Amino acid sequence: MIINPFKRNIARRDDHNRIHLIDFSDSSDPHAEAFRMLRLQVEVALGDGFPETCRSILITSTMQGEGKTTTAVNLARANAVAGIKTLLIDADNRHPMINHVFKIDQTPGLTEAILAGSSEKVSIQRSPIEKLDLISAGARQEFAAELLGSECFEQILTSLKKTYQLIIIDSTPFGMFADSGTIARKVDATFVVFYAGKTEPRNVEKTIKGLKGLAGNVKGVILSRVSAKRHAGYTYGYHDYYASYEKHHRSDSRPES
Numbered sequence: 001m002i003i004n005p006f007k008r009n010i011a012r013r014d015d016h017n018r019i020h021l022i023d024f025s026d027s028s029d030p031h032a033e034a035f036r037m038l039r040l041q042v043e044v045a046l047g048d049g050f051p052e053t054c055r056s057i058l059i060t061s062t063m064q065g066e067g068k069t070t071t072a073v074n075l076a077r078a079n080a081v082a083g084i085k086t087l088l089i090d091a092d093n094r095h096p097m098i099n100h101v102f103k104i105d106q107t108p109g110l111t112e113a114i115l116a117g118s119s120e121k122v123s124i125q126r127s128p129i130e131k132l133d134l135i136s137a138g139a140r141q142e143f144a145a146e147l148l149g150s151e152c153f154e155q156i157l158t159s160l161k162k163t164y165q166l167i168i169i170d171s172t173p174f175g176m177f178a179d180s181g182t183i184a185r186k187v188d189a190t191f192v193v194f195y196a197g198k199t200e201p202r203n204v205e206k207t208i209k210g211l212k213g214l215a216g217n218v219k220g221v222i223l224s225r226v227s228a229k230r231h232a233g234y235t236y237g238y239h240d241y242y243a244s245y246e247k248h249h250r251s252d253s254r255p256e257s
């Protein structure tokens, strides 16, 4: 699989920290349609209705800026809008974003819950969408990877899986920090975001290989910013946003302008 969240150029070039929120009430928005399709693909990969043994997913990528947070946030919203009880966790302690996107408190968050050593201490915050709850990153921690590798984090996830049908974890780049590799070992499925035409094919390969070596749960890749023009062969419609790993892999790696 998979799918491209949405066309490039929806965010201004200088707007590096802005996460674009898709309007799911606009039935004519192809980006909303692309996320609906991505949502569906993820459910198919995990199992219809998200069985309790398969409902926590990690969103990672090789580098910063490839679209992890954008994907995690909108995938979470797409599921909540579709009636799936969803939890979005910010596990990017180095560059926390969920608190900014939803204007919630950064602390207490995941760090504090793990440090408290109890799944009962986890602070869950509400989002404007009824079926979507949030856990922010918490205070910055020098030993983030060690915390995420702890048994307590695993217990927290196990306990949350009793309440939520889908748990989406946003994280740090796999190519830069050990955090996401550590989380990959604790979740049921891992999805890797690549910036279409920009992430070097050898890095695509390296990241997938690396993640597979750590955890055998890589369920798919998500291409962000697929250009319909550059990825010729896709017909008009939401399939413009579709791409498979193989196709991406074959395409050249010149950055899009």
Ligand SMILES: Nc1ncnc2c1ncn2[C@@H]1O[C@H](COP(=O)(O)OP(=O)(O)O)[C@@H](O)[C@H]1O
Residues within 6 Å of the ligand: 005, 006, 007, 008, 009, 010, 011, 015, 016, 017, 018, 019, 020, 061, 063, 064, 065, 066, 067, 068, 069, 070, 071, 224, 225
């Ligand atoms: N498909 C996309 N189209 C346009 N801009 C995007 C897309 N995905 C991400 N961006 C923008 O790129 C920047 C980095 O995205 P982000 O999701 O924060 O990446 P990451 O979490 O991997 O660092 C943000 O400004 C975001 O709005």
Ligand SMILES: [Mg+2]
Residues within 6 Å of the ligand: 068, 069, 070, 092, 095, 097, 170, 171
């Ligand atoms: Mg991010």
